[in-house]
Amino acid sequence: MSGSWVMWAVWGAPFLALLLLVIDDWRMQVLLLAGLYTLAAATVTAAWPLPLAAAQLVAGWLSGAILAIAQNIQLRRGAGPPSPLTGRLFRLLVAAAALVVIIQALPTLHAWWPQVPRRVVFSAMALFALGALHLAWTWQPLRLAIGSLTLLVGFWLIYAWLQHGLLLSGLLAVLQAMVAWAGGYLLVQGSSHEGQA
Amino acid sequence: MSALWIWWLFPLGVGLGLGLWPRGTTRQKARVAVVLNATLALAAALLPIDRVVPVLGYRVVLHLTPEMSILGRTFLWLDGQRPWLVALFGAAALWALAAPGARLAPDVPAWTLILPAGVVGALAAQDLLLALLILGLLGLAVIFLWVPPGRPTATRGPARYLAIWVLGLPLVLLTLSLLTGLETATWDNPDVRRAMGLMAIALALWMGLFPFHPVYPLLGESAHPARLLLGWHFLHVGLGLVLLRMPTVYLWIRETTAVYQGLRALAWVMIGVAGTLLPFQRHLGRAVGYAHMLTLGWSLLAWSLGSDLGPTAFWALYWPRTLWSVAWGWGLAVLALPHDQFDEATLTGQGRDWLPGALLAIAGLLAVAPWPGLPWWPGVAYALHHTGTIAWYGLVALGFAWVGSALTGARWARILLAPRGDNTAPPIRRWPDRAWAWLALAAWLGFNGLAKPLFHWATNSWPF
Incomplete structure (x- = not known):
């Protein structure tokens, strides 16, 4: 694993995931998600051929686009209130605590997947934890979808070093697009329900 | 071809x-x-x-x-x-x-x-990894079945399900990645233990035990019961059959009693928890969710018998459970036709308008416990017999299942068959098409013994 841009990508991905957790503006969230996929794809090029990583990147961007369209439809029916500053601070604190735990447990976690570079294990576990925090905190379909996709990006980082194959990587890309599609669908259906209630 | x-x-x-x-x-x-x-x-x-x-x-x-x-x-x-x-x-x-x-x-x-x-x-x-990826996609696809387009639906349950499903899926896939090359390892191998730990968390998530608010009743509250039962049926049968293949690939599972004991414990917890919470539901959809959790517990118990005896118990439960799901889903759907709601207030007295639907709804709730004489009793009895000595916690869980299902059946019989009182929901006016034909078919298939030869044929042809 070489190249300073790969290094940047490995450390940048958890940072973007952290921003995703605290930022409420949906446009920024979609942009950050696209950035997260770009960094993850850059990291994965160290293990996968470029076309395979690019296919995942396209699937990720497509997921962002699906969520943006769904959110746009939902906004026409009225947006929800933004979360208070204290709520965001709390999220930041819990995320920081989760990252500290991951750093502490990194030697043990790396022993689970010794063939995966240590920095990548950290990045993957951080994305996994930050994605799971999204899922634990909200019922809101956009956040749920973004959290699920963050978590799946974390999984992809480890998976890329463990498995190679066109069909498996293709199915993983479909899986990510499907998560976005399901999240977007729930976003639209939920808002139509609220509109009619 | x-x-x-x-x-x-x-x-x-x-x-x-x-x-x-x-x-x-x-x-x-x-x-x-x-x-x-x-x-x-x-x-x-x-x-x-x-x-x-x-x-x-x-x-x-x-x-x-x-x-x-x-x-x-x-x-x-x-x-x-x-x-x-x-x-x-x-x-x-x-x-x-x-x-x-x-x-x-x-x-x-x-x-x-x-x-x-x-x-x-x-x-x-x-490849088991590929199999679970396909099932993962299927598990996401059923969200579109449960939340039909163009119909106002509460999305809280499906949203929760999405989160739980996505949380569990990478854990299962990482488990299988960890197990690559460990087909003939032993339980002492640290990678095997790590993998099984991940698998246990994933199973607890998917089986609705963690994080303490089971996803099934939430889904039951949000989605149509017939759609839910259809999705659950195929998804869980697929999962069961794929996971039953694990001991044939990873040979150490056959000799590791800890795995089977863990599964058995999980099954009993599911049966006990669902049986305990079942009678306290004021929403019929939520009761359907807990009832499904209970029946999943039976399947897990069958699975805990391993790849030699497990399939027999699994198939013994398959046909009766299929018929039960179809008949129950159909009865519940018809019962809720005029209003599409399953809460206690809306359903009060609705059973008087359409007695077969009410009886099916009540029978469905009663049937989740393995009452002797029911078509799936042999399957459960087989599983109970072959899990060896029935531990005290197993008996307690079984007791909760029986008592819970009886109390729930009695509760919903009282609600559905009570006078309508001040319930303003419109009554069921039109007799559903081919109701009797369908009831006769279900009764014929379920109780005249057709299930038995089908079961024998299926279990005798188990390929592994």
Whole structure:
């Protein structure tokens, strides 16, 4: 694993995931998600051929686009209130605590997947934890979808070093697009329900 | 020609086409789905795989090959697995048959083709990782079944399900990645223990035990029960059959009692928790969710018997449970026709307008516990017998299941058959189409012993 841009990508991905957790503006969230996929794809090029990583990147961007369209439809029916500053601070604190735990447990976690570079294990576990925090905190379909996709990006980082194959990587890309599609669908259906209630 | 073209890609394609086709009523689409599913089930019973079958007076021969290769991965369907095809497409035909009577939307018959085809794809995948990825996709696809388009639906339950499903899936896939190359390892291997730890967390998530608010009742509150039971049926049968393959791939599982004991403990916790919480539900949909959790507990108990005895118990539960799900889903759907709500206030007295629906709803709740005499009692009794000495916690869980289901049945009998009082929900006015025909069919299939020979045929043909 070489190249300073790969290094940047490995450390940048958890940072973007952290921003995703605290930022409420949906446009920024979609942009950050696209950035997260770009960094993850850059990291994965160290293990996968470029076309395979690019296919995942396209699937990720497509997921962002699906969520943006769904959110746009939902906004026409009225947006929800933004979360208070204290709520965001709390999220930041819990995320920081989760990252500290991951750093502490990194030697043990790396022993689970010794063939995966240590920095990548950290990045993957951080994305996994930050994605799971999204899922634990909200019922809101956009956040749920973004959290699920963050978590799946974390999984992809480890998976890329463990498995190679066109069909498996293709199915993983479909899986990510499907998560976005399901999240977007729930976003639209939920808002139509609220509109009619 | 590969057999998988017939039983995987063809029904999947037709199902997707049928679902996306904008015209046609439920009845018309159900007709296509019933005929196709029944034909596929019949073809599976008659056509051998990997043997030349003469047709048209020996001038033409049909040779179905077992394997198919897609992008370098092998998919295989052996002749010994044909009973599974009969079971999957036979059940799908029953669901499609019930769809018009339950007044379900036109998208449901298409799902009766997509779901069994998806399960066939997962079972055909030789690589367990690939099989679980396919099931992962199927698990996401059912969200579109549970939240039908163009109909106001509460999305809280499906949103929760999405989170739980996505949390569990990477854990299962990482488990299988960790186990790569450890087919003949031993339980002492640290990688094996780590993998099993991840698997246990994933199973607890998917089985609704963690994080303490089971997803099933939430889904029951949000989605239509007939749609839910259809999705659950195929998803969990697919998961069960794929996981039953694990001991045949990872040979150390057969000798590791800790794995089976863990599964058994999980099963008993599910049965106990669901049985305890079942009578306290004021929403019939939530009761359906807990009831499903309870029946999943029985399946898990069957699975804990391992790859030698497990399939027998699994198939013993399959047909009766299928019939129960179809009949129950249909009864509940009809019962809620005028208002599409399943809360206590709306359903009060509705059973008086349509007694068969009320009786089916009550019988469905009663039937989740293994009362002796019910068609699935032999399956549960077999599982109980072969799990060895019944521990005290098992007896307690069984007691909770019995008492819980009896109390729930009594509660909903009181609600559904009470005078309407000040319930302003419109009563069920129109007698559902072919209600008696369907009831007679369900009774005939369920109680005249047809389930028994089917069960014997299925279990005797277990390929591993």
